[in-house]
Amino acid sequence: MGKGRLEAFSDGVIAIIITIMVLEMKVPHGETVQALRPLLPTFLSYLLSFVYVGIYWNNHHHMLHATGKVTGPVLWANLHLLFWLSLFPFVTGWMGENHFAPVPTALYGVVLLLAAIAYWILQQTIISSEGPQSVLRRAVGSDWKGKLSPITYLIGIAASFREPWLAQACFVLMAIIWLVPDRRIERALKNSQGA
Amino acid sequence: MGKGRLEAFSDGVIAIIITIMVLEMKVPHGETVQALRPLLPTFLSYLLSFVYVGIYWNNHHHMLHATGKVTGPVLWANLHLLFWLSLFPFVTGWMGENHFAPVPTALYGVVLLLAAIAYWILQQTIISSEGPQSVLRRAVGSDWKGKLSPITYLIGIAASFREPWLAQACFVLMAIIWLVPDRRIERALKNSQGA
Amino acid sequence: MGKGRLEAFSDGVIAIIITIMVLEMKVPHGETVQALRPLLPTFLSYLLSFVYVGIYWNNHHHMLHATGKVTGPVLWANLHLLFWLSLFPFVTGWMGENHFAPVPTALYGVVLLLAAIAYWILQQTIISSEGPQSVLRRAVGSDWKGKLSPITYLIGIAASFREPWLAQACFVLMAIIWLVPDRRIERALKNSQGA
Amino acid sequence: MGKGRLEAFSDGVIAIIITIMVLEMKVPHGETVQALRPLLPTFLSYLLSFVYVGIYWNNHHHMLHATGKVTGPVLWANLHLLFWLSLFPFVTGWMGENHFAPVPTALYGVVLLLAAIAYWILQQTIISSEGPQSVLRRAVGSDWKGKLSPITYLIGIAASFREPWLAQACFVLMAIIWLVPDRRIERALKNSQGA
Numbered sequence: 001m002g003k004g005r006l007e008a009f010s011d012g013v014i015a016i017i018i019t020i021m022v023l024e025m026k027v028p029h030g031e032t033v034q035a036l037r038p039l040l041p042t043f044l045s046y047l048l049s050f051v052y053v054g055i056y057w058n059n060h061h062h063m064l065h066a067t068g069k070v071t072g073p074v075l076w077a078n079l080h081l082l083f084w085l086s087l088f089p090f091v092t093g094w095m096g097e098n099h100f101a102p103v104p105t106a107l108y109g110v111v112l113l114l115a116a117i118a119y120w121i122l123q124q125t126i127i128s129s130e131g132p133q134s135v136l137r138r139a140v141g142s143d144w145k146g147k148l149s150p151i152t153y154l155i156g157i158a159a160s161f162r163e164p165w166l167a168q169a170c171f172v173l174m175a176i177i178w179l180v181p182d183r184r185i186e187r188a189l190k191n192s193q194g195a
Numbered sequence: 196m197g198k199g200r201l202e203a204f205s206d207g208v209i210a211i212i213i214t215i216m217v218l219e220m221k222v223p224h225g226e227t228v229q230a231l232r233p234l235l236p237t238f239l240s241y242l243l244s245f246v247y248v249g250i251y252w253n254n255h256h257h258m259l260h261a262t263g264k265v266t267g268p269v270l271w272a273n274l275h276l277l278f279w280l281s282l283f284p285f286v287t288g289w290m291g292e293n294h295f296a297p298v299p300t301a302l303y304g305v306v307l308l309l310a311a312i313a314y315w316i317l318q319q320t321i322i323s324s325e326g327p328q329s330v331l332r333r334a335v336g337s338d339w340k341g342k343l344s345p346i347t348y349l350i351g352i353a354a355s356f357r358e359p360w361l362a363q364a365c366f367v368l369m370a371i372i373w374l375v376p377d378r379r380i381e382r383a384l385k386n387s388q389g390a
Numbered sequence: 391m392g393k394g395r396l397e398a399f400s401d402g403v404i405a406i407i408i409t410i411m412v413l414e415m416k417v418p419h420g421e422t423v424q425a426l427r428p429l430l431p432t433f434l435s436y437l438l439s440f441v442y443v444g445i446y447w448n449n450h451h452h453m454l455h456a457t458g459k460v461t462g463p464v465l466w467a468n469l470h471l472l473f474w475l476s477l478f479p480f481v482t483g484w485m486g487e488n489h490f491a492p493v494p495t496a497l498y499g500v501v502l503l504l505a506a507i508a509y510w511i512l513q514q515t516i517i518s519s520e521g522p523q524s525v526l527r528r529a530v531g532s533d534w535k536g537k538l539s540p541i542t543y544l545i546g547i548a549a550s551f552r553e554p555w556l557a558q559a560c561f562v563l564m565a566i567i568w569l570v571p572d573r574r575i576e577r578a579l580k581n582s583q584g585a
Numbered sequence: 586m587g588k589g590r591l592e593a594f595s596d597g598v599i600a601i602i603i604t605i606m607v608l609e610m611k612v613p614h615g616e617t618v619q620a621l622r623p624l625l626p627t628f629l630s631y632l633l634s635f636v637y638v639g640i641y642w643n644n645h646h647h648m649l650h651a652t653g654k655v656t657g658p659v660l661w662a663n664l665h666l667l668f669w670l671s672l673f674p675f676v677t678g679w680m681g682e683n684h685f686a687p688v689p690t691a692l693y694g695v696v697l698l699l700a701a702i703a704y705w706i707l708q709q710t711i712i713s714s715e716g717p718q719s720v721l722r723r724a725v726g727s728d729w730k731g732k733l734s735p736i737t738y739l740i741g742i743a744a745s746f747r748e749p750w751l752a753q754a755c756f757v758l759m760a761i762i763w764l765v766p767d768r769r770i771e772r773a774l775k776n777s778q779g780a
Contacts, residue, residue, distance in 0.1 A: 005206060007590060008593060011594045011597055022674060022675060023218070023605065027675060027678040032688055036692075050664075058660055079245075090220055097224075203401050204405055215413065270451070281440070296421035298422055298426075299421055466643075473635055476603070479608070492616075
């Protein structure tokens with residue numbers, strides 16, 4: 001089965017998620033700069049989530065690039081990832097409206113954590129469906145970012161009840177780490193073509 | 196006429212349906228765990244609908260994979276299916292907000308039933324447009340899942356007025372039955388390529 | 391310039407229009423059948439608009455199938471059509487909420503009329519960009535449906551102030567006429583391939 | 586890495602942005618022409634933003650047409666552009682609801698300016714990733730429109746606090762200048778194929 005339609009559907013869902021998050025930033029009723037000020041936390045949480053969804057799209061793009069065939073379990077592991085990503089608009093809006101209060105911040109971390117786990121499951125499902133020759137397996141390598149993420153999110157969730165800003169720092173830091181371009185897959189693809 | 200654009204359009208509509216359903220889960224005003232609690236039924240009905248829309252996308256994907264040409268009647272049978280799927284966000288939100296009350300549960304079952312009938316019509320339209328050599332006809336075979344679904348939904352609709360939780364059990368059970376991977380079409384495709 | 395991305399973008403916009411129209415059907419607060427009753431006009435206007443947007447997608451699909459190259463003016467004529475189609479959710483919601491009152495019905499007719507004119511402009515722009523050998527020109531032929539539509543919509547707009555139900559009859563009748571499959575383009579394509 | 590999925594994702598996001606902007610035009614409660622009148626500024630700002638997003642889609646389409654390969658930095662420069670475009674529904678709604686008041690008009694100009702800068706960054710990122718043989722570099726040429734835009738938006742932002750209508754004139758004028766078809770890239774592509 002071709003991977004084209006899986007990519008197209010995932011692109012569609014991720015494009016809609018990244019765009020409808022902005023609908024949680026409700027147009028204010030006043031026409032002054034003061035009317036905008038209460039929206040600043042919502043804007044910042046939108047920015048953070050936009051970066052995270054962008055990272056997921058980017059990594060998903062690379063992962064499927066290194067994927068050969070798509071099986072039934074891969075389709076469902078992909079839908080499982082999209083499910084947790086689809087909760088981003090909700091938790092982003094809740095965290096922004098409540099100015100990074102403890103419980104919304106913790107819930108945001110929980111959704112980050114579950115999306116990271118779903119991404120890892122999808123990766124493992126693809127690798128096991130491809131067997132020992134999997135290009136993706138070699139591309140992923142030690143996968144230190146994939147291992148660091150859930151730990152950082154867990155620290156963020158724990159911190160959110162005492163120091164919500166420390167939790168935010170964890171989430172922002174992890175986003176920055178992911179933003180640094182990841183050349184593993186591109187390199188592995190080159191190697192497999194050169195071999 | 197190629198099937199590419201039909202797939203792309205259906206993917207787009209299904210991707211939007213699956214994503215805007217989450218907008219029915221309104222961001223609560225409080226910042227505590229208590230503020231989230233009333234949303235639990237909405238979350239559960241969102242989860243159920245996400246799985247159902249995912250099943251429809253998955254099955255649609257397989258069905259069109261086994262389809263050769265796309266005719267005018269197929270385009271309209273497909274739009275008819277998308278119409279009933281487009282009502283999922285409405286019935287999901289109504290059922291969730293009313294904590295699985297009888298009438299919203301019954302209406303949810305009615306939309307499930309009409310979507311199942313629309314799917315069956317689309318399948319028959321494709322098969323009859325392809326003639327006796329249809330790969331899809333052989334792939335579908337006895338189609339016991341397709342025959343069991345409307346009966347289960349009808350039982351669920353009837354149950355919803357007396358025991359709404361029995362209705363939910365019917366809908367969840369049928370989703371689980373569909374989730375078990377369906378290898379009929381993949382097998383039939385392999386056979387037709389091997390012959 | 392290839393037409394692939396124009397088709398993909400148009401599919402995306404039309405898929406979103408057809409799906410967000412359902413968001414105008416707000417989830418009611420009661421849990422009874424009575425709570426649903428006021429939504430009946432909204433549901434009927436949603437159904438009518440769903441059919442119209444489906445017709446536009448279908449015809450657009452056929453028209454681009456018979457189109458060779460895409461020029462700058464074609465891109466803008468296409469965006470012009472999408473603009474009027476994008477107003478469907480607004481006029482559908484307004485007409486439904488006001489139970490087919492005169493002014494909303496007339497405005498619905500105006501948007502139908504302007505979309506029909508925009509479709510005609512797009513068709514002419516493609517034909518003139520392709521020159522005398524245009525497959526689309528032969529496919530369109532006498533274009534009696536394209537000529538009948540604006541007249542019917544004008545009659546509907548005029549009728550809406552005196553007999554809103556006559557206006558609805560015009561809109562429904564025209565939708566049914568369009569639903570009858572249009573084999574002109576498929577026939578012309580076959581002829582051009584046979585020649 | 587192929588550019589197909591980058592185009593598809595960008596098309597998806599731009600298609601959603603252009604369509605959900607219409608959701609800011611809330612269905613009015615009355616059923617008379619008077620009920621529509623307060624929506625006129627919202628409609629006009631929607632029209633202006635529709636044209637701007639259409640211009641961005643059009644130019645993005647041309648730019649990627651002249652692009653060979655897609656690198657990591659290009660993916661992120663593209664997401665950066667989509668971020669500022671995703672704020673169009675918000676600033677369009679705010680400007681329309683407040684009838685082109687000074688601060689919302691200035692903020693609209695700021696988002697126009699930042700999107701223009703993001704577009705310029707994306708263009709430079711593609712050119713530098715392609716090296717001296719870049720088709721896009723020759724296609725862009727003196728890029729007088731790209732240089733005039735930010736200046737016009739800055740004038741508009743400055744004017745919005747004293748003469749909001751002068752600011753609108755700047756924004757409308759720049760949209761018209763962009764609407765005039767830009768044959769540079771098509772010409773450069775032809776030249777590079779002829780060489």
